[in-house]
Amino acid sequence: MSDTARTSTSDPAGVPALDPTSGAPSVVLEEVTRVYPGKVVALAGVTLTIEPGTFVAVTGPSGCGKTTLLHLVAGIDTPTTGRVLVGGTDLATLHDPSRYRRDQVGLVFQLHQLLPRLSARANVELPMFGTGRSSGERRHRADELLALVDLAGREDRLPVQLSGGERQRVAIARALANSPHLLLADEPTGSLDSVATNRVLDMFREVQQHGATVIMVTHEHDVAARSDRVVEMCDGRVVGETAV
Numbered sequence: 457m458s459d460t461a462r463t464s465t466s467d468p469a470g471v472p473a474l475d476p477t478s479g480a481p482s483v484v485l486e487e488v489t490r491v492y493p494g495k496v497v498a499l500a501g502v503t504l505t506i507e508p509g510t511f512v513a514v515t516g517p518s519g520c521g522k523t524t525l526l527h528l529v530a531g532i533d534t535p536t537t538g539r540v541l542v543g544g545t546d547l548a549t550l551h552d553p554s555r556y557r558r559d560q561v562g563l564v565f566q567l568h569q570l571l572p573r574l575s576a577r578a579n580v581e582l583p584m585f586g587t588g589r590s591s592g593e594r595r596h597r598a599d600e601l602l603a604l605v606d607l608a609g610r611e612d613r614l615p616v617q618l619s620g621g622e623r624q625r626v627a628i629a630r631a632l633a634n635s636p637h638l639l640l641a642d643e644p645t646g647s648l649d650s651v652a653t654n655r656v657l658d659m660f661r662e663v664q665q666h667g668a669t670v671i672m673v674t675h676e677h678d679v680a681a682r683s684d685r686v687v688e689m690c691d692g693r694v695v696g697e698t699a700v
């Protein structure tokens with residue numbers, strides 16, 4: 457983040473790109489299982505309550521079910537049994553899950569999943585299609601968000617022309633496009649050096665301070681420790697908790 461962005465974030469009104477959200481949701485999993493074909497048990501019964509407006513890390517070894525859990529909360533996948541409630545609403549009852557994802561959720565994927573043929577700006581604009589914003593408004597907001605993640609001047613670059621840390625920040629800018637109440641990030645710092653990692657974690661903290669619930673999956677303990685609460689998973693279950 458640039459110095460300008462950093463100073464102005466103390467005044468939320470001065471950072472139009474990072475709109476204060478209201479109504480950060482709670483996230484509740486009730487006895488959730490997810491069994492993939494072939495009887496692969498990714499989640500073996502997870503019960504978890506995440507308070508609104510908190511920054512929570514979910515950690516645990518590779519294969520323990522972290523990504524599966526995040527996908528269920530994002531409404532990309534559905535539980536085999538049990539319920540996932542976001543803001544009190546059982547996601548299984550949503551008539552239009554894609555609308556929930558677009559309007560409520562910002563998702564930062566493990567490998568950022570930027571579209572390679574689109575510029576950084578166009579990648580950030582994507583989630584804004586269908587939200588009633590004009591092309592000028594989309595462009596303006598994309599540029600604001602890219603400035604917020606310290607990428608002003610690089611709006612026209614393709615993902616291949618950006619470093620790993622820069623690509624990850626484009627992915628974060630894209631996740632913030634529609635001012636999500638719930639930010640979900642899957643190993644967002646996995647490929648980053650410590651400077652880039654710190655920038656990303658600072659961003660998540662800012663998003664949380666602007667009133668969103670943030671859930672970050674990571675297998676790195678020092679990264680997890682930057683959250684408010686660490687939920688430890690193993691073999692598809694929650695096995696421990698630490699308040700940090």
Ligand SMILES: Nc1ncnc2c1ncn2[C@@H]1O[C@H](COP(=O)(O)OP(=O)(O)O)[C@@H](O)[C@H]1O
Pocket residue numbers: 492493496497498516517518519520521522523524525
């Ligand atoms: N689409 C899928 N089909 C079958 N098995 C899967 C699928 N996705 C994940 N799994 C399996 O579910 C388990 C949990 O995976 P995942 O949630 O990706 O773990 P983590 O993110 O903690 O590494 C692993 O054993 C993985 O191989």
Ligand SMILES: [Mg+2]
Pocket residue numbers: 522523524566642
């Ligand atoms: Mg994973």
